[in-house]
Amino acid sequence: MTPSPAIRPYGPRDRDALDEICVRTAHLGQDARPHYTDAGVFPAAFAAPYAHLEPELAFVLDDGQGEAVGYVVGTADTPRFVAEYRARWLPLVAGRYPEPSGPPRTPDEEIAALLHNPERMIVPEVADYPAHLHIDLLPPWQGRGFGRALMTTLFRALHERGVAAVHLCMVTANTPARAFYDRLGFHEIAVPDAGPVTYLGRSTAAESR
Numbered sequence: 001m002t003p004s005p006a007i008r009p010y011g012p013r014d015r016d017a018l019d020e021i022c023v024r025t026a027h028l029g030q031d032a033r034p035h036y037t038d039a040g041v042f043p044a045a046f047a048a049p050y051a052h053l054e055p056e057l058a059f060v061l062d063d064g065q066g067e068a069v070g071y072v073v074g075t076a077d078t079p080r081f082v083a084e085y086r087a088r089w090l091p092l093v094a095g096r097y098p099e100p101s102g103p104p105r106t107p108d109e110e111i112a113a114l115l116h117n118p119e120r121m122i123v124p125e126v127a128d129y130p131a132h133l134h135i136d137l138l139p140p141w142q143g144r145g146f147g148r149a150l151m152t153t154l155f156r157a158l159h160e161r162g163v164a165a166v167h168l169c170m171v172t173a174n175t176p177a178r179a180f181y182d183r184l185g186f187h188e189i190a191v192p193d194a195g196p197v198t199y200l201g202r203s204t205a206a207e208s209r
Contacts, residue, residue, distance in 0.1 A: 010058035070137030129167035
């Protein structure tokens with residue numbers, strides 16, 4: 001019998017797949033490689049630091065053959081994560097993705113600027129939602145209930161740690177992602193001058209509507 005796809009904890013052997021999934025979904029849910037010189041800046045900023053700093057809150061969708069085809073990563077405490085990101089993560093990747101010397105001039109530099117400014121994650125309006133997350137699935141695995149299963153797994157892990165609420169930040173133009181989050185019970189959090197992004201939050205309880 002062929003093993004079925006399943007959610008499991010992230011492990012070090014999943015690192016390359018984590019990076020690949022992030023790159024292939026980073027441009028409004030599509031492959032970022034045609035749009036960036038080195039799209040590896042995306043997992044360096046938005047996926048790998050979570051797996052490195054809080055692996056206990058990283059989960060993958062296993063295709064049944066041992067290959068990760070989706071993931072959810074998160075932190076239980078955003079301010080603490082920001083401090084550890086700067087102290088422990090940035091030194092590992094700053095050489096490959098240096099901080100722009102001035103205003104970003106290219107798409108790559110725009111993401112590198114975000115990488116070097118983890119303090120952007122500390123937003124007063126979401127302080128009541130101390131956890132935050134990122135989720136990505138390869139296109140063939142979307143729309144099949146696996147995203148909900150990944151999110152439910154992370155919600156449960158956060159709830160067990162006594163974390164009552166979680167938020168996320170998404171590009172407003174990614175309307176399919178917004179529809180997915182709405183179905184999961186997320187609601188919009190008003191953040192003045194948020195630019196091209198929207199903040200959403202919800203309880204980590206099993207049902208939140």
